[in-house]
Every structure is written in structure tokens, then in C-alpha cells.
Amino acid sequence: MTDIFKSLTEYIKKYSTIYIMTHKNPDLDGLGSSICLYEIVTSFKKECFIIDTGDSKNSSVQKMYDILRERKVEIKLKGEKEALKDLTDDTLLIIVDVHKPEMVESKEILEHVKNIVILDHHIKGSHYIKRANLSYINSSLSSVTELMAYYLKYLNKTVDPVIATIMVTGIEIDTNNYKLKTTEKTYEAAAILTSMGAESILKQELLKEDKTAYLKRSHFVKHSYMINHNMAMCTMDDEIYAPKDLAEIAEQLLQFDEVEASFSIGRIKEDVIGVSARSLGNVDVEQIMERLGGGGHLTDAAAQLTAVSIEQAKEKVLHAIER
Ligand SMILES: [Mn+2]
Incomplete structure (x- = not known):
């Protein structure tokens, strides 16, 4: 150095x-x-x-x-x-x-x-x-x-x-x-x-963070699920969240056994669905987010989708992962 x-x-x-x-x-x-x-x-x-x-x-x-x-x-x-x-x-x-x-x-x-x-x-x-x-x-x-x-x-x-x-x-x-x-x-x-x-x-x-924010995040983490052998996903409700809330959930999911990559999907504006993706390094989440028009880094990436529901956004993410 x-x-x-x-x-x-x-x-x-x-x-x-x-x-x-x-x-x-x-x-x-x-x-x-x-x-x-x-x-x-x-x-x-x-x-x-x-x-x-x-x-x-x-x-x-x-x-x-x-x-x-x-x-x-x-x-x-x-x-x-x-x-x-x-x-x-x-x-x-x-x-x-x-x-x-x-x-x-x-x-x-x-x-x-x-x-x-x-x-x-x-x-x-x-x-x-x-x-x-x-x-x-x-x-x-x-x-x-x-x-x-x-x-x-x-x-x-x-x-x-x-x-x-x-x-x-x-x-x-x-x-x-x-x-x-x-x-x-x-x-x-x-x-x-x-x-x-x-x-x-x-x-x-x-x-330190706000307790309400912590509890809300825990709720979503609790309801997250595995989409394949090494990837976890969390789909949020239809309320509007800050992009950093999505990022924190994705980050938290990485802590669990088997999880190599994680995705959180939630509404970040009236008509925009945000996707936040994190990886330990073996899965290239940047490439996956790029397929959705987003970007970032190998271990840390995001994308935004307009005019779709959370459910449709989830389908698009799953499709991008399969490719
Ligand atoms: Mn840094």
C-alpha cells in the first residue's frame, strides 16, 4: 500500500x-x-x-x-x-x-x-x-x-x-x-x-435504530423464503418503503444458513417497485440486476421496475435469476 x-x-x-x-x-x-x-x-x-x-x-x-x-x-x-x-x-x-x-x-x-x-x-x-x-x-x-x-x-x-x-x-x-x-x-x-x-x-x-423500523424489518425477514437451494427472497406488502429498508432486509437474509444470495422486493414509490440484492460473493447479483435494467456490484446490486405489481416484479426477478 x-x-x-x-x-x-x-x-x-x-x-x-x-x-x-x-x-x-x-x-x-x-x-x-x-x-x-x-x-x-x-x-x-x-x-x-x-x-x-x-x-x-x-x-x-x-x-x-x-x-x-x-x-x-x-x-x-x-x-x-x-x-x-x-x-x-x-x-x-x-x-x-x-x-x-x-x-x-x-x-x-x-x-x-x-x-x-x-x-x-x-x-x-x-x-x-x-x-x-x-x-x-x-x-x-x-x-x-x-x-x-x-x-x-x-x-x-x-x-x-x-x-x-x-x-x-x-x-x-x-x-x-x-x-x-x-x-x-x-x-x-x-x-x-x-x-x-x-x-x-x-x-x-x-x-442505533428506531425500534418500529427494526420490528417491521424483522416481520419481513420472518416471512422470507428460499427460492432455490441457495437464494432467499422477501416480498414485502404494498406500502411504500425506503430503498434502505429493502437493502437492510436483503443484508439480513445473508446471515442465514445456506443463503448465498438474497433479494428483497418492495414498493419504493407510488409506481415503482424496488429490488435489492445481496450476495456473499459466489453469486453475481450485479448481473442479475442488470437483466432487470439495474446495476451495482457483484455482492450488492439493485433494480427498479415501473408499472408492475410486487407479484409481477417477483416473477421478473425469478426469471432473471433463471437466465
Ligand atoms: Mn464501502
């Missing part, structure tokens, strides 16, 4: 302004690594902003911003319009936790910026940002926060305990509590962050 850290540092030092951007509907891995990088960039006396389009539907992210405010950790954010207005040839955009052009938080900024660095841990798909000056995509990493923990160690820098906490939480979320993609290095990254003062009570605070 030393090589990438060396080049990354050179890039940061080369430009006057650095924008950091993650994927649409940011999570704690995307933002945890963004904030860590923000601290590193500003320690080099460079102007830095995290791009924030207000797209996050994640309750942990809202809590994260509240806690940063309470603990007086100041992070400069920039909205899409302002970021586009202030863009110059001397701006570097560092993209974290995503490498597909259609999945970044702001496509506009990506299209208009001249200099790009990508840091990601998802398996590289055929659709990736081709224009990057530096691209480091390593799928043996559990998360980008894992990479950032090692970057801190390499630079011999530390971050505020609150930021270390957010980063550890990012690792936990991406590994589903050290169950997926976890290596010796992942634990070591968590140890590095713990030594910087990551707090476990604060971490639990970030991960």
Missing part, C-alpha cells in the same frame, strides 16, 4: 483545492473515509471540501453530522451548484467508495472536473470512471475506511476520536459486523482506529 499512499500524497500536494466525493446515498464508509481524508488534506494546508448534495437517506449519517457538530469537529461541505461554480483546473476530485460514473454523488461535478483520483474497495466492474489520473481499486479491502486507517498510520497522523469512531463504524457496516470481506488487515485497521480513541458507546449510538 506504500506506493499508493506515496502517489496519493503527491497528488494532494500538487493541487490547491481538493474536493472529496463519495457515492449516492452516502453511508458511513463513504463519509467516514471522506472525513478522514478531509483531515489529512487540511493538515497539508490545502483547501478542502466534502461534496454534499443532501442525498443521504441513512439515519446513521444524520446522527454522524449531529455528533460532529456537538463535538465541534468542523468539516467544510459544499453543495453541487457551488462546487461547480468554484471549480478550476487546479481542483482535484478524490472519489471514495465508488468507481462507477453512474453511482457517484454528483455526475455533474465528475463530468466537469479535470483531475480525478479514485479510491475504492468494490470489485471493478466493466463500467468505471476512465478519466482518472490515479485509480486504486482493491477488492481485498473490507472498506475504504480500512485503507484510510493505514494511510493515517503511513503518514504518522491521528484523527479526533469522534472521526476514529465514525471510521470504525464504517468498517463494521461494510463488513456486516466483521462477517464479510474481513481479513487480518481489517482487524488491524480497527485496532489502529481504537488506539486513536474510537469510542464503543458512541459507535453504538451511531448504529
Whole structure:
């Protein structure tokens, strides 16, 4: 990793302004690594902003911003319009936790910026940002926060305990509590962050969720079923749910014996049915979701279907799996 850290540092030092951007509907891995990088960039006396389009539907992210405010950790954010207005040839955009052009938080900024660095841990798909000056995509990493923990160690820098906490939480979320993609290095990254003062009570605070939401999800998990020898499915009722509810159900189904891939199907808008798919890695759910016009990654993908009922959507998913 030393090589990438060396080049990354050179890039940061080369430009006057650095924008950091993650994927649409940011999570704690995307933002945890963004904030860590923000601290590193500003320690080099460079102007830095995290791009924030207000797209996050994640309750942990809202809590994260509240806690940063309470603990007086100041992070400069920039909205899409302002970021586009202030863009110059001397701006570097560092993209974290995503490498597909259609999945970044702001496509506009990506299209208009001249200099790009990508840091990601998802398996590289055929659709990736081709224009990057530096691209480091390593799928043996559990998360980008894992990479950032090692970057801190390499630079011999530390971050505020609150930021270390957010980063550890990012690792936990991406590994589903050290169950997926976890290596010796992942634990070591968590140890590095713990030594910087990551707090476990604060971490639990970030991960806490609404009891009603939890119970509702449990209800659907309970009524899920196997569609073949290694795939589980959950079809929800006809109420409207947030895409993240679907994602969480699919993720939860992966915990069970025999389940290699999971699908949750539910209404996410008046006329849109969402499908969320997860896999442990042996089943390519990206390919299955692509057949439905969706996309994502090998282990984490989604699709949206319009003008169909949940039952019809289920048939389409089953058909896409059979192909
Ligand atoms: Mn991630």
C-alpha cells in the first residue's frame, strides 16, 4: 500500500483545492473515509471540501453530522451548484467508495472536473470512471475506511476520536459486523482506529435504530423464503418503503444458513417497485440486476421496475435469476 499512499500524497500536494466525493446515498464508509481524508488534506494546508448534495437517506449519517457538530469537529461541505461554480483546473476530485460514473454523488461535478483520483474497495466492474489520473481499486479491502486507517498510520497522523469512531463504524457496516470481506488487515485497521480513541458507546449510538423500523424489518425477514437451494427472497406488502429498508432486509437474509444470495422486493414509490440484492460473493447479483435494467456490484446490486405489481416484479426477478 506504500506506493499508493506515496502517489496519493503527491497528488494532494500538487493541487490547491481538493474536493472529496463519495457515492449516492452516502453511508458511513463513504463519509467516514471522506472525513478522514478531509483531515489529512487540511493538515497539508490545502483547501478542502466534502461534496454534499443532501442525498443521504441513512439515519446513521444524520446522527454522524449531529455528533460532529456537538463535538465541534468542523468539516467544510459544499453543495453541487457551488462546487461547480468554484471549480478550476487546479481542483482535484478524490472519489471514495465508488468507481462507477453512474453511482457517484454528483455526475455533474465528475463530468466537469479535470483531475480525478479514485479510491475504492468494490470489485471493478466493466463500467468505471476512465478519466482518472490515479485509480486504486482493491477488492481485498473490507472498506475504504480500512485503507484510510493505514494511510493515517503511513503518514504518522491521528484523527479526533469522534472521526476514529465514525471510521470504525464504517468498517463494521461494510463488513456486516466483521462477517464479510474481513481479513487480518481489517482487524488491524480497527485496532489502529481504537488506539486513536474510537469510542464503543458512541459507535453504538451511531448504529442505533428506531425500534418500529427494526420490528417491521424483522416481520419481513420472518416471512422470507428460499427460492432455490441457495437464494432467499422477501416480498414485502404494498406500502411504500425506503430503498434502505429493502437493502437492510436483503443484508439480513445473508446471515442465514445456506443463503448465498438474497433479494428483497418492495414498493419504493407510488409506481415503482424496488429490488435489492445481496450476495456473499459466489453469486453475481450485479448481473442479475442488470437483466432487470439495474446495476451495482457483484455482492450488492439493485433494480427498479415501473408499472408492475410486487407479484409481477417477483416473477421478473425469478426469471432473471433463471437466465
Ligand atoms: Mn464501502
